[in-house]
Amino acid sequence: MVEVRAQRASKPVTVRAAAKINLHLGVGRPREDGFHPLDTVYQAISLHDDVTVSAAAEDALTVVGAGYVDVDGVPTDAANIAMRALAEVACGERHHVRIGKQIPVAGGMAGGSADGAAALLAHDRLHDLRQPDDVLLEQAARLGSDVPFSLVGGTARGRGRGEVVEPIEDPGAWWWVVVPSTVGLSTPAVYRHFDAMFPDAPEQPAEPTELLAALASGEPVRLARALHNDLEEPAIDLRPELGTLIERGQAAGALRGTVSGSGPTCVFLCDGREGAMELVAGLSEEYDVVLPAVGPVAGAHVLA
Incomplete structure (x- = not known):
């Protein structure tokens, strides 16, 4: 065989x-x-x-x-x-x-x-x-x-x-700006910090009811309001500069900024391609790597 x-x-x-x-x-x-x-x-x-x-x-x-x-x-x-x-x-x-x-x-x-x-x-x-x-x-x-x-x-x-x-x-075309960090953040450490900060966390996590409705609406402002990450608070508590980055991105025009997963990359939802490119230009004055992206895109696929 x-x-x-x-x-x-x-x-x-x-x-x-x-x-x-x-x-x-x-x-x-x-x-x-x-x-x-x-x-x-x-x-x-x-x-x-x-x-x-x-x-x-x-x-x-x-x-x-x-x-x-x-x-x-x-x-x-x-x-x-x-x-x-x-x-x-x-x-x-x-x-x-x-x-x-x-x-x-x-x-x-x-x-x-x-x-x-x-x-x-x-x-x-x-x-x-x-x-x-x-x-x-x-x-x-x-x-x-x-x-x-x-x-x-x-x-x-x-x-x-x-x-x-x-x-x-998901009928939307959502524009994001991605700002990586030069210093990693351990996923197990973030989960341990979550456990320490929220010892009474529910057995079952919150369902994404409003997030799913926001996706169906195709409205960036509604999606921005519905973004949610239970690991964001412990990640920022471990790395306060991530909170500072989110504040700066939102002040520079993002509809919403959030930590990606367990971090340390932060992502910012924008109101379209033009807004994303403006945010890239604004954040690039202070951060070395600022990347525009759009989603959703296809999963793993063979290139011709």
């Missing part, structure tokens, strides 16, 4: 996978297994990583980044999630993986999850397996909570640990 699959491998396959932001992130108190129950609404935006997988004599990984992305902390061995993804599904094959990163590293935008999802899809297409979506999603869920959404893309509701993903019809 291994020989047959190796023969079927064709030219390298490149898959593009998008960054995610959380429009709503409700967090409940920890379960018995230590995980926090989540009720979240994800959106894929137009910052992406491209992952190319090719057949090779030995496993190898190359990581390159856009000028604003520091890839020094990205593992280039078996610990990298793309390599872990291939280890889950490969049956004796060896691969070379090249990751081209535009998604900020350790920024709360699921860049690693995007790479894992892209590697799964690239492997599937490289070896012409054509597995059903539900099989790929099961594989993705074993890698991490955000990986299934990276396959699905668009706008979607995530429950459980975030891995149970249900696509949401």
Whole structure:
């Protein structure tokens, strides 16, 4: 079987996978297994990583980044999630993986999850397996909570640990400005701080009722009012400069600023493309990396 699959491998396959932001992130108190129950609404935006997988004599990984992305902390061995993804599904094959990163590293935008999802899809297409979506999603869920959404893309509701993903019809074209941080923020540390700050957190997190209605309306002002992140307060408590950044972005014209996921990247919703570009210009006077983006965009997909 291994020989047959190796023969079927064709030219390298490149898959593009998008960054995610959380429009709503409700967090409940920890379960018995230590995980926090989540009720979240994800959106894929137009910052992406491209992952190319090719057949090779030995496993190898190359990581390159856009000028604003520091890839020094990205593992280039078996610990990298793309390599872990291939280890889950490969049956004796060896691969070379090249990751081209535009998604900020350790920024709360699921860049690693995007790479894992892209590697799964690239492997599937490289070896012409054509597995059903539900099989790929099961594989993705074993890698991490955000990986299934990276396959699905668009706008979607995530429950459980975030891995149970249900696509949401989203007719909007939402313009965002993304401001990464040069210093990472540990996701486990943010969750621990959430537990310390909110020891009476509900067993089940708040549902995104108003957020879903705002998406259906297509109205940026309504969506801005509905954005919610239970991890924002603990993230800002750990890193007060994130709160300062949000205040400056809103003063400069954003409809709303929020911490992305567990941080430290902050994202700002604008009233359209023109507003986003004006905010980019304003924040660029003080911050080195300020990126416009639009969402929702497609999940992991093969580039022609």
